[in-house]
Amino acid sequence: MLKIWSMKQQQQKSDAASGQSKKKKVTAAQLRVQKDLSELSLGTTMTTHFPNPDDILNFTLTLTPDEGLYKSGIFTFTFAISQNFPHEPPKVKCKEKIYHPNIDLEGNVCLNILREDWKPVLNLNAVIVGLQFLFLEPNAQDPLNKDAANDLQQDRDRFRRNVRSAMGGGSVRGESFDRVMK
Amino acid sequence: MQPEALAPAMNGEGTDRPRWKYMDRILSRPGGYTDEDYDPDTPANNIEAAKILVIGAGGLGCEILKNFALSGFKNIDVIDMDTIDVSNLNRQFLFRQKDVGKSKASVAAEFVMKRVPGCKINAHICKIQDMDEDYYMQFTIVVCGLDSIEARRWMNATLVGMVDMENPDSLKPLIDGGTEGFKGQSRVIFPTMTSCIECQLDMHAPRAAVPLCTLATIPRQPQHCIEWAHIIKWDEERKDIQLDTDDPEHITWLYQTALARAQEFGIAGVTYSMTQGVVKNIIPAIASTNAIIAASCCNEAFKIVTSSAPFLGNPEQNNYMLYTGDSGVYTYTFEHQKKDDCPVCGNLPKDLPVNPQSTLGELVESFAERPESQLKKPNMRTEEKTLFYSAPESLRQQTEGNLKRKLGEMLVDGEEVAVSDPAFTIDFRYKIRFS
Numbered sequence: 362m363l364k365i366w367s368m369k370q371q372q373q374k375s376d377a378a379s380g381q382s383k384k385k386k387v388t389a390a391q392l393r394v395q396k397d398l399s400e401l402s403l404g405t406t407m408t409t410h411f412p413n414p415d416d417i418l419n420f421t422l423t424l425t426p427d428e429g430l431y432k433s434g435i436f437t438f439t440f441a442i443s444q445n446f447p448h449e450p451p452k453v454k455c456k457e458k459i460y461h462p463n464i465d466l467e468g469n470v471c472l473n474i475l476r477e478d479w480k481p482v483l484n485l486n487a488v489i490v491g492l493q494f495l496f497l498e499p500n501a502q503d504p505l506n507k508d509a510a511n512d513l514q515q516d517r518d519r520f521r522r523n524v525r526s527a528m529g530g531g532s533v534r535g536e537s538f539d540r541v542m543k
Numbered sequence: 544m545q546p547e548a549l550a551p552a553m554n555g556e557g558t559d560r561p562r563w564k565y566m567d568r569i570l571s572r573p574g575g576y577t578d579e580d581y582d583p584d585t586p587a588n589n590i591e592a593a594k595i596l597v598i599g600a601g602g603l604g605c606e607i608l609k610n611f612a613l614s615g616f617k618n619i620d621v622i623d624m625d626t627i628d629v630s631n632l633n634r635q636f637l638f639r640q641k642d643v644g645k646s647k648a649s650v651a652a653e654f655v656m657k658r659v660p661g662c663k664i665n666a667h668i669c670k671i672q673d674m675d676e677d678y679y680m681q682f683t684i685v686v687c688g689l690d691s692i693e694a695r696r697w698m699n700a701t702l703v704g705m706v707d708m709e710n711p712d713s714l715k716p717l718i719d720g721g722t723e724g725f726k727g728q729s730r731v732i733f734p735t736m737t738s739c740i741e742c743q744l745d746m747h748a749p750r751a752a753v754p755l756c757t758l759a760t761i762p763r764q765p766q767h768c769i770e771w772a773h774i775i776k777w778d779e780e781r782k783d784i785q786l787d788t789d790d791p792e793h794i795t796w797l798y799q800t801a802l803a804r805a806q807e808f809g810i811a812g813v814t815y816s817m818t819q820g821v822v823k824n825i826i827p828a829i830a831s832t833n834a835i836i837a838a839s840c841c842n843e844a845f846k847i848v849t850s851s852a853p854f855l856g857n858p859e860q861n862n863y864m865l866y867t868g869d870s871g872v873y874t875y876t877f878e879h880q881k882k883d884d885c886p887v888c889g890n891l892p893k894d895l896p897v898n899p900q901s902t903l904g905e906l907v908e909s910f911a912e913r914p915e916s917q918l919k920k921p922n923m924r925t926e927e928k929t930l931f932y933s934a935p936e937s938l939r940q941q942t943e944g945n946l947k948r949k950l951g952e953m954l955v956d957g958e959e960v961a962v963s964d965p966a967f968t969i970d971f972r973y974k975i976r977f978s
């Protein structure tokens with residue numbers, strides 16, 4: 362071990378911190394989230410909200426699409442990030458009960474990079490781009506709300522009408538939805 | 544020439560160390576690979592003096608504890624918060640039927656101490672996060688036999704953070720073993736010197752997952768029905784109850800929910816134990832793979848402590864051994880390179896002398912002028928506090944008030960501050976030194 366230590370001394374740059382402290386260190390997950398947040402490009406359609414600004418691992422993202430079928434809706438997603446990030450993806454849920462083929466009535470989201478295609482090289486920006494895309498291009502191939510997916514596939518006009526009435530707080534086939542209009 | 548002729552006292556007969564006859568023979572003479580100044584008296588003394596920390600008393604941990612005790616190590620600590628489950632008994636050989644429900648760490652320690660008199664094992668029934676740096680500082684080597692990546696990452700970051708240039712004893716080699724079915728790996732890390740667990744995070748494949756919509760709409764396998772009950776149905780119907788995967792009532796609920804779903808889709812094969820396995824993400828463990836990996840971890844520890852032969856993890860040499868037994872037998876040993884942008888060991892904290900009377904805003908301005916950084920849009924925090932974030936906008940608004948505050952109010956001497964900036968791929972870490 363003495364040999365290793367002398368190698369260590371040779372390797373060490375002179376300006377490194379001396380002495381250790383008992384203070385807690387910024388965790389690898391925090392560091393990565395901090396980095397990801399510094400690189401977020403939210404544009405004009407998204408805002409974040411941190412209920413506790415000291416806790417960057419839990420926040421909400423509000424999305425207000427300015428085009429597409431969900432235009433003018435306000436959608437809120439909760440992000441819960443564990444200390445195992447980025448080995449594990451963030452847990453993302455939609456807070457409102459909405460009519461969307463890829464989001465179920467409990468707010469679960471079917472987005473490949475939130476689950477089966479998550480890789481640690483992906484960042485939070487990739488996730489929010491993915492969420493944005495779901496509102497521009499809802500797809501019937503990955504249904505979490507089967508009725509909505511069927512409507513989208515069979516009759517795009519009916520789907521459009523259902524989206525608008527659900528966003529206004531109306532019901533579709535007896536299921537009532539949250540009002541999400543601006 | 545017979546070795547006995549050279550070292551009759553070391554053959555164990557007529558000595559007070561018959562148990563260590565063969566080990567002493569290995570250590571009694573320098574060999575082709577020992578250090579030039581190898582002293583045959585030191586190794587055995589080193590073994591007796593070494594304090595080993597074993598993390599995990601499960602499949603790997605049982606093997607590791609047994610190996611260390613039988614190699615002459617006398618001071619061992621073991622940490623494990625788990626209790627013994629009946630399903631552990633096939634491979635975690637220090638446990639018996641009567642031990643089910645008891646602490647793994649305690650039962651393993653008792654068993655080994657009884658079997659190997661003179662070996663002292665302290666059992667700790669807790670999480671590794673419950674122990675502080677003073678505790679970890681007492682050990683010669685830390686050996687992990689874990690199935691949790693999160694725990695490994697924590698241990699790794701802690702040992703990296705403990706390295707102190709003023710104190711050679713602060714460098715604790717970390718030996719990590721892991722198995723999955725017929726595959727496994729053992730690796731040795733010299734914190735801050737060689738590639739660490741965080742550098743090697745890409746060596747762990749993320750847990751294979753099935754698309755959520757498959758679970759929701761077209762399950763094809765019994766596991767899909769269980770995942771559906773676990774991920775979707777539990778939240779829908781038992782939202783207010785925190786799922787506890789060790790609670791039999793909870794597993795039973797998931798099992799019955801999954802079974803009903805499977806019947807609806809004509810899928811056979813959902814069982815209680817499969818439910819338990821899927822929900823707890825139990826990786827199939829094979830006793831012999833554990834034995835191979837544990838043996839290699841313990842041999843590396845033995846070589847590091849005794850300096851009797853070159854070991855895995857020597858800086859700039861191989862540090863990672865892969866064992867692949869699932870298609871034939873293949874082992875591959877290589878050097879995993881340390882990463883410059885590793886968030887744990889890539890950019891070690893530097894001392895940053897600051898005046899406690901100066902403001903956070905002045906510190907941010909000084910970052911913009913520092914030659915190595917020139918940070919224009921910094922995000923900075925401590926473990927506890929978000930100090931100032933340039934982005935996103937909402938956090939900027941919430942934290943800009945801090946810019947006027949004095950550093951002495953927000954920070955304590957020695958605290959770590961991490962700074963990120965979109966213009967840099969690496970993060971900067973500083974240890975605040977009040978001057």
Ligand SMILES: [Zn+2]
Nearest residue numbers: 739742885888
């Ligand atoms: Zn590293």
